[in-house]
Structures are given as structure tokens and as C-alpha cells.
Amino acid sequence: MRPIMKRLVALPATLALIALAGCGQQDSGANASAPGGNVAAKAxxxxxxxxxxxxxxxEGGFRMGNPDAPxxxxxxGSYTCPHCADFTEQSHEPLERDYVNSGKVSFEYRNFVRDPxxxxxxxxxxxxxPEAFFPLNVQFFGYQEGMIRQLQSQxxxxxxxxxxxPPEQRFIKVAELGGLIEFAKQRGIPEEKARQCLADVKTAEALASGVQRDSEKYQxxxxxxxxxNEKRLENAATWQGLEEQLKGAGA
Structure with missing residues (x-):
């Protein structure tokens, strides 16, 4: 197993640290601007x-929207980060409805995994x-408190x-403890398929490697x-803050 993967499956070392480490708004970054004025919508x-x-x-994410959006x-985001769950709840509907569907904005979600x-x-x-990713993304964030509570109760x-x-069993066991396989079954993922996905060590390692790559690239x-547009935003981890940035960029 690669060193970065070993670190991620070893941390946090105790259940009490899940949903705490590394979860919070960035303190610095850039503000968006639209030197060319408002962007035209595209059907x-x-x-x-x-x-x-x-x-x-x-890069290992999922992108919705116009691939040529300016x-x-x-x-x-992280599925064990409460701030991420709050942000997703606030943002997913207006972001898709008012910005992605205009053809002006594309939205890519990348998992920034922090723990098993x-x-x-x-x-x-x-x-x-891809087609099921974003609906499942929202639903898994909605189950965040439940899965952490269930895991801790074990x-x-x-x-x-x-x-x-063993690596091919590790995330199956963690998912079982958190009630995730049953949760996935209720959302159209057969148990056998869920277990196959959880045993996919190659994808797990790619997720871990992506954290290291993107941490270095975007600080x-x-x-x-x-x-x-390749600039890390400041004070945008709320829907109000992000919407101001999108409008500032011409959306």
C-alpha cells in the first residue's frame, strides 16, 4: 500500500476525531472578478x-454542466466534515438551478478524503x-450524522x-459499522455491487493520492x-459567500 494511503487509513486513530480534523473554512485566498463583464448564457x-x-x-472528480463554461x-469536500454537509445542503439546489443550468458555470466535486x-x-x-454521483453525494451528506453516530456506537x-x-476488506468493514451498505441498498446500489466498490483498493489509493496532489497544488x-477558475476562494464556504463570488465572476 502506498505511504499516503497508509496514513489515511491510520488516521484518525480514534473515533472521537472523526468529523473534527481538517474540517473548516480556509482563511485566505482570492476573490473572483469578471474583467469581461457578465457571461452569456448557453442552452x-x-x-x-x-x-x-x-x-x-x-483528476478523479465529477463535473456537471457545460464543459466549455467560462x-x-x-x-x-469530505463526507465526515460537518461544514461540508451544511454547505452542500445550502448550495446544491441554487447552484444547479441558477448557475450550472445557465451554461455559464461548470461544477466539479472532488473527494478530499480525510479518514477511513x-x-x-x-x-x-x-x-x-457519473449520472448517479451528485444525487448520491447530497444523500450521503444528509446521512453524515447518522453514519458517524452508528460507527461510534459500535x-x-x-x-x-x-x-x-486486509486492504480489500477494510472499507467493507468500516461501511458495515456505519450502516452504509444498507443505506446504499435503499438508494439503488445492490449489496453485491456495493461490496465490490468498497473492495476497490486501486480507486481508494487514487482518492488518497488525489488528496496529496491537490493539497500541494491548491494549498x-x-x-x-x-x-x-483555478483560484482558491476566500470566505466562500457558505452559499451566500459563494454566490457573491460567482456573480463577481460574471455568472
């Missing part, structure tokens, strides 16, 4: 909306492919035993972190 393909146009990106938004439970959820969220010993399982120290 989606006939019979569709831009929010329905979703693809996997080479305003490109990236969110780095986070990795397990990320593996399940991408289990049904006790520290069960959690540590899961972490010492990410907390989640959620938002990147607008």
Missing part, C-alpha cells in the same frame, strides 16, 4: 439540462457512475479491528475548499 442540448450533463474528470468551480469512513463513502458515492475496538483488516488545509 443545454435539446431535451436535457446542463445539470444532467455529468462526466468523470481525469466559469469553472471546483469543490473539495470518508473513503468508504466516497467509494460508494461513485459506485453507480465501539473503538470494532473500528480498530476494521482498520487492521488546501481544510474543507470545504472552493476553487474558481
Amino acid at each position: 443545454a442540448p435539446a431535451g436535457s439540462s446542463w445539470a444532467q450533463q455529468v462526466v468523470a474528470t481525469p 466559469i469553472k468551480l471546483i469543490e473539495f 469512513l470518508d473513503i468508504a463513502v466516497a467509494l460508494l458515492a461513485r459506485c453507480s457512475g 465501539g473503538e475496538g470494532a473500528y480498530q479491528a476494521a482498520l487492521t483488516s 488546501i488545509t481544510g474543507t470545504p475548499t472552493l476553487i474558481l
